[in-house]
Amino acid sequence: MDLSIVNNDYYLSGMAALIGDIDKQLMVMLRDGRTLIAFLRSLDQFGRDKGYDEWSIRYCFLVGNLVLHQAFERICIGHQYADIPRGLFVIRGENVLFIGELDFHQPLRVPLIEVTIEEILKLQKEDIEKKGRIEKLRQKAMIEHGLVGEGNPIEEHY
Amino acid sequence: MLFYSFFKSLVGKEVVIELKNDLSIAGILQSVDQYLNVKLTDVQVLDPEKYPHIQSVTSAFVRGSVIRYIQLPPDDVDTQLLQEATRKEITQPRKE
Secondary structure (H helix, E strand, O other): OOHHHHOOOOOOOHHHHHHHHOOOEEEEEEOOOOEEEEEEEEEOOEOOOOOOOHHHHHHOOOEOOEEEEEEEEEEEEOOEEEEEEEEEEEEOHHHEEEEEEEOOOOOOOOOOEEOOHHHHHHHHHHHHHHHHHHHHHHHHHHHHOOOOOOOOHHHHOO | OHHHHHHHOOOOOEEEEEEOOOOEEEEEEEEEOOOOOEEEEEEEEOOOOOOHHHOOEEEEEEOHHHEEEEEOOHHHOOHHHHHHHHHHHHHOOOOO
């Protein structure tokens, strides 16, 4: 592929700019809160919206589905983390929050400690329970004040 | 398309993007498309204590639909011009 065309920002803006990130190791955050680190192998461009100018029709698209290879899920609770190997992922574009390019050589401002998968799963379970308890209290307080809970904004209107 | 053009004029400026999951990231606006998906370079997470695993991210693509706010550099926004442009767009009949 001729990368000089691909990396030209005039031609490829927004989602299409990701074509330049193919085969790089990326961090992808999903709407359900999961974080994956994987190689981006492919993306597609369905949902092209007609009715805009020629330039937009040709190069912009709404949902880009992603194919991630050698993915591992990084669970991070507090300053501890663990990576769980997951393999191949095909992700529907609407579930993607954020795609980041990584530089593991950059010094970390907040140090991270790697722990075992068992440990992180235990920590994650505790963390989810804690968040659930806080959410329950919050909902109860809101109902007492006559407010109906708004739910999770990410889940509801992404 | 007005705000798409507006954000295109801010390319190269430093912005802070707040997502609907309360994650805030600062970076230099690299590109934007018609859905207001944005691409940032020189990314910094504003709350590294809460999101330590995002520290090693250098550039990021953010899907427009999950953005709650974009904080803009005040000196680079001509509010007068923007107001005029919004009024002009609303009075103009929409192109088919």
